[in-house]
Amino acid sequence: MSNNILEMRSITKTFPGVKALQDVTLEVERGEIHAICGENGAGKSTLMKVLSGVYPHGTYTGDIYFEGEHAKFGTINDSEAKGIVIIHQELALIPYLSVAENIFLGNEQRGRGGMIDWNHTNSEAAKLLARVGLRENPTTPINQLGVGKQQLIEIAKALSKKVKLLILDEPTAALNDTDSAHLLDLLRHLKGQGITSIMISHKLNEIADIADRTTIIRDGRTIETIDMKDPASTQDRIIKGMVGRDLEQRYPHRTPEIGEEVLRVENWTVHHPTQHDRVVVRDASFNVKAGEVVGIAGLMGAGRTELAMSIFGRSYGRDISGEIYLRGERIQVRNVSEAISHGLAYATEDRKRYGLNLIEDIRRNISSAGLGKLSKRGWVNGNEELKIAGEYRESLNIKAPSVLSVVGKLSGGNQQKVVLSKWLYTDPDVLIVDEPTRGIDVGAKYEIYTIINRMVAAGKAVVVISSELPELLGICDRIYTLAFGRMTGEVPAGGATQESLMELMTMEKDQVQ
Amino acid sequence: MTGIADVRELVTRNLRQSGIFIAFIAIVVLFSLLNPNFLSPGNLTNIVLQYSYILILAIGMVIVIIAGHIDLSVGSLVALTGAVSATVVIANGNPWWMGVLAAMVVGLLAGAWQGFWVAFVGIPAFIVTLAGMLVFRGLTYEVLDNISLSPFGGSYYLIANGFQNGLFGGPGYDVFTLVVFAIAVVGYAISQFRARQAKIAYQQAVEAFPLFILKIVLVAAVVMWFAYQLAQSRGLPNVLILLAALILIYTLVTQKTVFGRHVYAIGGNLSAAQLSGVKVRKVNFFIFVNIGFLASIAGIVYSSRSNGAQPGAGNMFELDAIAACFIGGAAVTGGVGRVTGAMIGGLIMAVMSNGMQLMGVDQSAQQVVKGLVLLLAVAFDVYNKRRAGTR
Incomplete structure (x- = not known):
């Protein structure tokens, strides 16, 4: 027997009209951490769904061998029974149930007479929590824990199912750096206990850091599997494999032409919406000029989104104080429609929750913030709307059969382009983009940067909020750092490094409450 | 096509x-x-x-x-x-x-x-x-x-x-009812034709012209048959006039106005509507x-x-x-x-x-x-x- 715990041979999966996977081969060695890379829509998730039995045996061609056995999974339960557990990007935890209840959901620990044995449940849960390095009380409701801890609880849940092969789909996408590091440590630790992991990720640093081998998938085909110990396995090589071309630059070139100041915010203070004595943003001041891309760097919880949303028509927080100046004149922005009419736009970090109407089509999502421009005396010009949507689809390269396609079915990158179209159509002077490239692939990222560059070339101002430091360094002219609700620095992007930014982003920890 | x-x-x-x-x-x-x-x-x-x-x-x-x-x-x-x-x-x-x-x-x-x-x-x-x-x-x-x-x-x-009947008399049926319905049908045909022309002007796909005519003729036939039935009975009920007016007005309000769009936006994703400048409370x-x-x-x-x-x-x-x-x-x-x-x-x-x-x-x-x-x-x-x- 070979040392492979899993072999997927010549997997082909077709949907009506689309070949999602074509002759894909994946070999995973026992006890390794195996990364899978590929652009969005390359077929990574489909492959994992084939493996876990979401697409049952018979709906694809090719063979799966798990621990040397020919596996024919009909449902997820079949694959879980063999020890294959998949943890999806969107966590499947129930917020109001306790940690222990969540861990044993669907696998309840029964005692006499079929009743749940709570003592046994909670003590087993405590043991599993210890294995993932958590010291929470098993009876704590899930919604009292942060996303990072919830992710660990998903792993504890997998451990309770006697997992042999753990599949993680973008496990660190929603985590900050500390939590990510913790999660990766745990994966290494589990590897020591003989658990094999497959990790789908866009974060190439992470992959370089943790994976033993990496398989690259593009357009539904396996491109190659590379050994990460090999010095030739650089990030550039992975990127090249993913996009199928040399990406000379990850960031499009731009010659800055910086003009007059457009927006200035002074002494901005925001309190938490429910915990009134908690200050989320304190005395923050910044400005942005015409033709300039300004970055705001901060760790999760530093108050980046809160700062932006409170400026954008007081969409977050209470007891907000401070001044906003537009071209030197002080303005009042009491609600979102005032913000829009002053030429502000804010593209959210969470496009599914705050950015899009997922059941509506591309056309109506694009027009939704700019209906004032499309209407006369309250009547919308539907033909003009369709035309505008077509123009944005063209110019931003939104990949969809038509502008009447439902937004919920688009890939992350295309959804993000719809969000940007919506705000570009309001013709803003200042565009604030919050994590503009979260969860989207390398190729689409480049396109998003190009769109930002086009905006500033037209003399507009752009504020980019991001936790990806290379991104900020790559596209910004100036970067502010935010730590624990305070502005801790302002540096020209040219003179900054990731290390110097990180230092500023973690400053003053002890001074804040 | x-x-x-x-x-x-x-x-x-x-x-x-x-x-x-x-x-x-x-x-x-x-x-x-x-x-x-x-x-x-x-x-x-x-x-x-x-x-x-x-x-x-x-x-x-x-x-x-x-x-x-x-x-x-x-x-x-x-x-x-x-x-x-x-x-x-x-x-x-x-x-x-x-x-x-x-x-x-x-x-x-x-x-x-x-x-x-x-x-x-x-x-x-x-x-x-x-x-x-x-x-x-x-x-x-x-x-x-x-x-x-x-x-x-x-x-x-x-x-x-x-x-509403008897304005024009009629042999065994109410001509007035038929006239009202006929005006409505003509109005429908004209508005459909103009909408089609506007779509063509914006270079959108429209149904083939014969099909378009067939659709109008079918609708007209059914409506006029219904009108004829009413005319044979007691004529045009007041309530039907009221109802038709309300349906017409509210179809337009929901499909063609900013208010209508805001209603759909709120139902589709409340938070996104709010962040797009919809005055949710007012709506x-x-x-x-x-x-x-x-x-x-x-x-x-x-x-x-x-x-x-x-x-x-x-x-x-x-x-x-x-x-x-x-x-x-x-x-x-x-x-x-x-x-x-x-x-x-x-x-x-x-x-x-x-x-x-x-x-x-x-x-x-x-x-x-x-x-x-x-x-x-x-x-x-x-x-x-x-x-x-x-x-």
Whole structure:
């Protein structure tokens, strides 16, 4: 027997009209951490769904061998029974149930007479929590824990199912750096206990850091599997494999032409919406000029989104104080429609929750913030709307059969382009983009940067909020750092490094409450 | 592109809408085969009159449902507005229009009251309108002193029982009715043609011209046949004019205005709507003011039709109106639905009630059938979505 715990041979999966996977081969060695890379829509998730039995045996061609056995999974339960557990990007935890209840959901620990044995449940849960390095009380409701801890609880849940092969789909996408590091440590630790992991990720640093081998998938085909110990396995090589071309630059070139100041915010203070004595943003001041891309760097919880949303028509927080100046004149922005009419736009970090109407089509999502421009005396010009949507689809390269396609079915990158179209159509002077490239692939990222560059070339101002430091360094002219609700620095992007930014982003920890 | 491919595309693109339309036609055909009187002039007139107030309520209800709310209070509000009107006209001897005005004012106030709690205080509409259902029913008893008031007689009675006819005479049928319908059909054809021209000007895909003509001719034929049936009976019912005007206005409001768009945006994703500059509170408030107003119109029609006000009037109307919306394709989660869909949904229930009454099916069995139709319609919807989803 070979040392492979899993072999997927010549997997082909077709949907009506689309070949999602074509002759894909994946070999995973026992006890390794195996990364899978590929652009969005390359077929990574489909492959994992084939493996876990979401697409049952018979709906694809090719063979799966798990621990040397020919596996024919009909449902997820079949694959879980063999020890294959998949943890999806969107966590499947129930917020109001306790940690222990969540861990044993669907696998309840029964005692006499079929009743749940709570003592046994909670003590087993405590043991599993210890294995993932958590010291929470098993009876704590899930919604009292942060996303990072919830992710660990998903792993504890997998451990309770006697997992042999753990599949993680973008496990660190929603985590900050500390939590990510913790999660990766745990994966290494589990590897020591003989658990094999497959990790789908866009974060190439992470992959370089943790994976033993990496398989690259593009357009539904396996491109190659590379050994990460090999010095030739650089990030550039992975990127090249993913996009199928040399990406000379990850960031499009731009010659800055910086003009007059457009927006200035002074002494901005925001309190938490429910915990009134908690200050989320304190005395923050910044400005942005015409033709300039300004970055705001901060760790999760530093108050980046809160700062932006409170400026954008007081969409977050209470007891907000401070001044906003537009071209030197002080303005009042009491609600979102005032913000829009002053030429502000804010593209959210969470496009599914705050950015899009997922059941509506591309056309109506694009027009939704700019209906004032499309209407006369309250009547919308539907033909003009369709035309505008077509123009944005063209110019931003939104990949969809038509502008009447439902937004919920688009890939992350295309959804993000719809969000940007919506705000570009309001013709803003200042565009604030919050994590503009979260969860989207390398190729689409480049396109998003190009769109930002086009905006500033037209003399507009752009504020980019991001936790990806290379991104900020790559596209910004100036970067502010935010730590624990305070502005801790302002540096020209040219003179900054990731290390110097990180230092500023973690400053003053002890001074804040 | 060929005409045939076009038809297929039109049907598949909107299977849900066309599905419900086909179901409606099938039910009409079924009942006309089972009972020759079903399509008789007199009975068609009756269907319109019997169900008009539910259709009026369903117009307001579908907007509430699209925005992701529900309104349980409209049945009680129909009773309350009818009772106020009866008190003004019958008990105090005022002219008919004062009763109408009083009912409308009460409807608007009741809508504003509920809109305030939903939009500005943030209480779920289910709770607010459940309370409203009790409060308005109680107030009805209070206003009527727990007794029925009748009859209205005169002009008020004619609102729901009167007909426009005889203006031009006619041999055995009312020419006036035919003329009105003919004008409506011509208006429809012109507006469709202009919409098509505008689409062409914006370089959008349109159906082939012969197909377009066929569509217009088919609609015209069905409408004129219906008009001819009405003309053979008592002519053009006042209520039908009112209903047609309301359907036209509210279809335009929901499909073509900024307000309509905001309603869909709120129902589709509340947070995204808020961050796109939609004044959510204002829109929610007016949605409830609007349904209060429409409930008062339904109250006027109902009290006029029954020629009086009863304390128990309008019982369960809210459920019929809600059912009409869901049969007509509205989604429980909000963001989806159409006025025309709700009207077809309401007509399906109207035709079924009427058809079963003609056949002498008893009340209890009618309830069972209606309930099953609602369930099947939504099941069909869910099935369709799931099929679309796996593609």
